Amino acid sequence: MSELQTPLRKTALNGTHRAAKAKMVDFGGWDMPVEYTGLIAEHMAVRTGVGLFDVSHMGDIQLRGPNSLAAVQQLCMNDASKLAVGQAQYSAMLYPNGTFVDDVVVHKLSANDYLIVINAGTREKDVQWVRQVIGGMPGAHVNDFSDYYTQLAIQGPRAMETLQKLTPVDLSAIKNYWFVWGQVCGLHNVMIARTGYTGEDGFEIYIPSDVPTSERVWNEVLAAGAEFGMVPCGLGARNTLRLEAGMALYGHEISDTINVMEAGLGRYAKLDKPEFVGREALVAVEAAGGPKRKLVGLEMIERGIGRDGYPMFTLDGEKIGEITSGSPAPFLKKNIALAYVPVEHSALETELAVEIRGQKVKARIVPTPFYKKPKKST
Amino acid sequence: MAYPANYRYTKEHEWIEVDGAGGTVGITDYAQSSLGDIVFVDLPKVGDKVEAGKIFGSVESVKAVSDLYAPASGTVTAVNEELASAPEKINTDANKTWMLKLDLTSAAEVDGLLSAADYEKFISEETGH
Numbered sequence: 001m002s003e004l005q006t007p008l009r010k011t012a013l014n015g016t017h018r019a020a021k022a023k024m025v026d027f028g029g030w031d032m033p034v035e036y037t038g039l040i041a042e043h044m045a046v047r048t049g050v051g052l053f054d055v056s057h058m059g060d061i062q063l064r065g066p067n068s069l070a071a072v073q074q075l076c077m078n079d080a081s082k083l084a085v086g087q088a089q090y091s092a093m094l095y096p097n098g099t100f101v102d103d104v105v106v107h108k109l110s111a112n113d114y115l116i117v118i119n120a121g122t123r124e125k126d127v128q129w130v131r132q133v134i135g136g137m138p139g140a141h142v143n144d145f146s147d148y149y150t151q152l153a154i155q156g157p158r159a160m161e162t163l164q165k166l167t168p169v170d171l172s173a174i175k176n177y178w179f180v181w182g183q184v185c186g187l188h189n190v191m192i193a194r195t196g197y198t199g200e201d202g203f204e205i206y207i208p209s210d211v212p213t214s215e216r217v218w219n220e221v222l223a224a225g226a227e228f229g230m231v232p233c234g235l236g237a238r239n240t241l242r243l244e245a246g247m248a249l250y251g252h253e254i255s256d257t258i259n260v261m262e263a264g265l266g267r268y269a270k271l272d273k274p275e276f277v278g279r280e281a282l283v284a285v286e287a288a289g290g291p292k293r294k295l296v297g298l299e300m301i302e303r304g305i306g307r308d309g310y311p312m313f314t315l316d317g318e319k320i321g322e323i324t325s326g327s328p329a330p331f332l333k334k335n336i337a338l339a340y341v342p343v344e345h346s347a348l349e350t351e352l353a354v355e356i357r358g359q360k361v362k363a364r365i366v367p368t369p370f371y372k373k374p375k376k377s378t
Numbered sequence: 379m380a381y382p383a384n385y386r387y388t389k390e391h392e393w394i395e396v397d398g399a400g401g402t403v404g405i406t407d408y409a410q411s412s413l414g415d416i417v418f419v420d421l422p423k424v425g426d427k428v429e430a431g432k433i434f435g436s437v438e439s440v441k442a443v444s445d446l447y448a449p450a451s452g453t454v455t456a457v458n459e460e461l462a463s464a465p466e467k468i469n470t471d472a473n474k475t476w477m478l479k480l481d482l483t484s485a486a487e488v489d490g491l492l493s494a495a496d497y498e499k500f501i502s503e504e505t506g507h
Contacts, residue, residue: 034441035414039414039439039440041415236441240440305438305443307443327440327441
């Protein structure tokens, strides 16, 4: 990437992160905090209390107009016609060959208005793709609203109590993957979505992206969560949290060389929809008896940590795949990984070997998600 | 955090404290800070020989794995067993949390390593601050 002369992009909270002495990294061209006080403490705060993430680097594409639903339906694999106003769904934009442009969350803002939240590292590519696919469609207007919002994720079992202090909206009435507009920290019409990327309950709020507003809300949220042990969290904890929860990350579990069926996300691809980009390729994969390789969860059973890119072998020594994400799991206190392996080696309990710095270390295929949040007793 | 003046440092971020023919080895505060939460340390056994500039083990944080390079040649006389169960001690106090004690082949070998002042200069150049 050294040929890129563009300086790193910054969210409105960049100064706040730097003032807090967060460790900063280049994430998809963004200068983002990877950790504040420590990855494990941040991870544990989200599992047991509450954490705050700046996810303003995520992009937001609005599709508006009488044909906006048709546009979303063409672009995304899930069935947006099933959405009610105020509801969101996990989905993906695909290439014609059934691989990923990006995974997205589609929000139905009103009858003719959809907001598609996209990944940071793929923003430009995604916007270009949307314009390419539906640019000529009458009655479907594309807006890139990526820089309009500071997006904050408040995540953890105490997320609702934290945010409830700052809004008159009854947050308990918002179901998972639904959203409302309401007052937050005195700001009107803030989108409050019960979504996240941590495997915990939580909310994502979309506030104006000017620096004073962003900093004020960030600080007010942290103050509100202080009694629950709230800490600011970086991308390091965001990654280990999503990995424990078995969620895909673009560039790792999903990419333009991996199709939906391989990634195990077929349940979000509605092949009964008459048309969407990538549909025919996925129908062909299914007609051929399913994908040849599959994403599996691994738990290391011998000492060692399998990491991104480490090769996978059968116990007989045949190279069969690669780890896409691997890490110590701070809450589970195990070493876990996701990897693509041929279907014939993908059965649960299968023992495989990970080559860790020249040494073969045993791992076992386990069910995903590795972590499921406990059911509330209430 | 200050880097003890009586230690010598490698460009791979290990420190060594020499006492006569013995040496005590650890990693620097800069190294532990760059790695983040340390979860695993792989060290040689007592009696093993290590060679200056060569890998003698590894240290892993949640995010990354990093090789450990011997600051000097010698025979391992002690290994900090505490690190097997509490590797996070390195994060808490890298200067005092030793990994190995060595019977040095040549104490003079250490003279070629960085002083605390040179090491601080080296890391400030490396981070570009």
